[in-house]
Amino acid sequence: MKMKQQIIIFICCLQGVWCQNWPINLPDKIEALSGSCVTINCTFTIENKYDKDLTDSAAGVWYKTDTKDDNNIVFRSGSSNLPFKGNITGKLKDKDCTTIFYDATSNHKGRFFFRIEDGLKWTYTHKSVFIDVIDSPPKPTVQMFKDQMEVEVQEEVLEGSSMYLRCSAKTLCSSSPPTLTWSSTDRLHLNESSRLQLDQQNQTEIISDLNFTATHLQHGVTFICTITYQLQQRNTTAQNNITLRVQYAPKNTSVSVFPSNSVLEGSSVTLICSSDANPAVLIWYRENGGQLEELQTGCNLTLNVTDRTHTGRYYCQARNRHGTQNTSVWLDIQYAPKISLFSCNRTDITVCLCEAHGNPSPKVEWFLSGRPVSNSTNTSISEERLNSTDLRSFISLHQSLTHTDTLQCVTINTHSTASEKIQLYPCSHETNIHIIIFLIIITLILILYALTVGFGLYRIKQLSSKLKVHNDAGAYASLQLSAPVSEYETLNLKKDNTQ
Structure with a gap:
């Protein structure tokens, strides 16, 4: 009997070589979750003339690896003594060979070929499917959409934009469908909706959309999508995430001062500006004569050695292309x-x-x-x-x-x-009177002295005048009583005076 089967297989193979390879539709690869089931979507064709040989009693056979020996048959419909337990869910008479294997283990990993057996026996050698058994499900895919258009994960969106995040995953065979759930690092209230649909490869896909309007509260928030499979012995999960980056105008701008806004002259003080903005540019100003004088940019403004001229109002301005916000602090140098x-x-x-x-x-x-x-x-x-x-x-x-x-x-x-x-020196009323009296006495003495000196000078002048009149009268009398002196006597007198 075995020899007869080999001859039939050989003849069928020769027929495939000489004639044609009948098409069979199989996925190239299937991932099966360990402990769950695995479904192989399968359809095949035969020449129309052999349709009469395909009856309700047809059996479907699966071979593992490239060798087509009977020893490598792992499943046959209607047989319970082969390694793999399962069922052909498709109707072979309608050329649907879809098969499900139960309780997948590492033994299910490998390449598989399909064979149809009835009045017609044919092995589809030109097409196979590879089954990979994994311990945990693949990560779901997370996408971001703004105004119904997909955007890159790294792209920043403007506050107020209409957003939704989509989490999707191809479903693996399981006793119950997997679930998708959303969570976030800031534990925001999330409005999500999930659904199952077929993808372009006709595989079942689970999708969950998260709809919201972007706000500054969501900037930097990581949204996490988790897929969960409920198995008989355990639950298994996988996650993927996306971090939202939102651009928005400055909010909640504030200034703090270290160690305080009242510091002793000569000490160091640091003014620290913070603002909730994306992007954020911080600029420091100082009020000077009613005008704002720009000092520097950056979060911190440090005055290493303060003096009293540093006293005044300092402003921090947070600004970006979406808006501006100011705040100030009074710095008091003591x-x-x-x-x-x-x-x-x-x-x-x-x-x-x-x-x-x-x-x-x-x-x-x-x-x-x-x-x-x-x-x-x-x-x-x-x-x-x-x-x-x-x-x-x-x-x-x-x-x-x-x-x-x-x-x-x-x-x-x-x-x-x-x-x-x-x-302090005494400055009483009596002291003032004494000083006045003293000044009066001094004044009187000076006046008396002046009168005395003046009277003396007057007397001297009078005596001088009388003496001059007397001298002039005596000289006149002498001239009248004396004889004229001869020239000779005059010359002798001069000579004597000379000697």
């Missing part, structure tokens, strides 16, 4: 107090002012000869706030002072203390 002016005016009362500046704004305290001074019947103190950092304090003293009294102005803030002293 410093120890200093006294810029300390002076006194003494009349009937002593009035002094002390002007101090510092940040925080300082307070001023007064001390008279080391003792604190406050408002009283003899003392009045008032203050004038010039601005947020400058203070002017006045003190009026209505009391007698000694030569040893000192007035001290002390200015204080949270960072330090500064002080200055002034020596």
